[in-house]
């Protein structure tokens with residue numbers, strides 16, 4: 224197995240055209256923060272630094288709900304892979320941990336078409352209790368209370384990056400996108416059905432065929448199970464590229480224009496999604512995510528039936544497969560969620 228540094232070198236020196244390698248070279252960035260500073264120097268400077276054996280300066284993550292790996296990937300993508308042919312769109316930003324990463328990348332991108340772009344950021348900017356937990360112990364603690372609008376606080380938090388952003392406060396359950404072609408779509412907002420339905424309808428058909436990248440931030444999380452069925456329904460239009468290790472994100476590439484008439488789901492989905500569709504979708508999804516992500520997709524499979532209020536099926540899937548993953552954090556989260564939210568104890572596994 225080549226090391227991540229070898230992978231990054233092969234990519235930077237033009238010796239690898241493997242899409243997965245290109246998308247995985249961001250791991251080097253994650254470990255070596257000073258390489259970010261060398262972006263402006265271009266590829267040759269980066270290659271020289273990598274060949275010299277870079278010193279280890281671990282990156283410090285930006286405050287938010289994302290991991291260092293996701294931040295490194297977004298920066299890497301926006302520097303090296305983004306062409307500037309379409310928009311960079313961020314759906315669900317919180318305090319902008321990925322906005323900052325994407326802007327860093329755009330600033331360092333050698334292509335003038337890319338350097339002219341801004342990140343188009345969409346969020347409701349309504350502070351909820353989960354957010355308070357995320358900023359505990361940071362300089363943002365106590366900044367807002369539940370129910371506050373925080374768009375101005377967001378603007379302050381991305382102060383040094385704001386010139387490269389176009390921030391719009393929007394309720395994405397209703398928002399109508401202007402349909403400008405999108406080259407990078409970061410989705411961290413498909414948290415309930417109405418959001419899934421409208422984000423799918425408004426943004427997926429705008430993805431550029433061939434170049435459009437869909438960064439599904441919650442694909443590998445037990446809760447946002449809808450996204451597996453949606454990606455299955457659109458499987459002819461997307462190529463699975465890579466999971467982002469150390470996070471819940473998964474990257475897809477848009478192969479051909481997503482027809483608008485395939486993006487017309489309606490909530491509640493329990494009225495239209497059959498058990499057979501769910502089964503096929505999760506079998507497909509387990510086939511694309513890799514061995515290391517089987518547990519979390521199985522947990523999402525159980526959760527899908529909970530979202531659809533098909534409790535027997537949810538419990539049956541858990542009983543059948545739960546025992547395969549005794550140490551899985553996703554399974555533990557699923558069990559805790561069932562108990563806390565539904566007052567249900569998942570059954571003993573087979």
Ligand SMILES: C[S@@+](CC[C@H](N)C(=O)[O-])C[C@H]1O[C@@H](n2cnc3c(N)ncnc32)[C@H](O)[C@@H]1O
Nearest residue numbers: 287288315316317320321346347348394395411
């Ligand atoms: C998981 S957080 C995003 C985390 C972010 N990507 C980061 O870098 O930390 C989900 C975001 O969705 C936003 N959101 C929730 N409901 C929304 C809605 N109806 N319309 C737009 N944004 C919404 C929240 O305000 C929150 O910022």
